[in-house]
Amino acid sequence: MNPTVAVLRLPGVNCETETLAACAAVGLRPLLVQWNDAPTALAGAAGCVLPGGFSYQDRIRAGAVAAKEPIIAALHSLAAAGKPILGICNGAQVLVESGLVPALEPGRVQVALAPNADPGYECRWVHLAADPTSASPFARALSAQGPIPMPIAHAEGRFTSREDGLMEALQHAGQLAFHYVDAAGEANGDYNPNGSALDTAGLVNPAGNVLALMPHPERATWLRQVPFWLPGPWGERRRAAQGRLDLLDGPGPGRVIFAALARAAREHAA
Helix, strand or coil, X not given: CCCEEEEEECCCECCHHHXXXXXXXXXXXXXXXECCXXXXXXXXXXXXXXXXXXXXXXXXXXXXXXXXCHHHHHHHHHHHCCCCEEEXXXXXXXXXXXXXXXXXXXXXXXXXXXXXXXXXXXXXXXXXXXXXXXXXXXXXXXXCCCCEEEEEEECCCEEECCCCCHHHHHHHCCCEEEXXXXXXXXXXXXXXXXXXXXXXXXXXXXXXXXXXXXXXXXXXXXXXXXXXXCXXXXXXXXXXXXXXXXXXXXXXXXXXXXXXXXXXXXXXXX
């Protein structure tokens, strides 16, 4: 039986439909869970996804209000059990604000997703690569594939910390799972869309099973979602598939993230 993965809908989230479809595309049984359901609604799940959007209108700080919901506390139990948790964009902000990442000290908020270095909303395609030092199952899934294109859509996506040296320590520990790179896979600040420290696009907890990811993999799960103009191998595949619905309905670059989620969920299915 395919494992059940909860997709948590918080007030203001607007990417749950695409996220449910992406989970189903990799053989999971996605279950939509509401923010005001009892925390026990997550008890039987083999994992959880927090989709993107604008929970509580991004009041105070993005994700700060949603992180105080009782159901978020239940995620700590899932994380401690080794079950995969994926937070996408606003979901990543909730994970940071709840202390689920980097989780060096339980419940303590040590990293922020601050406003972009160039103030404003960034909505465009970027490339990201897995950090070779990361043991996270999410990073391992990308490590052999080279740079992967995905779209971003955020105004507060800059990973940073007030603690001197913390981001460098997290990189040394393999917790900076994904970095922004150029289309050739090279680290280049010109391709960092928000000024994130060390070009960080994704941050995990010490065990690697909880991922706060700013790009939107659910918006790149099918080849038809890839822009026609995109450079590199994925753009070439998209152009070659023009007029072929069977090919356009095939996997896109973001599906690898959900495939990694599915593998981890199967290992921890109740």
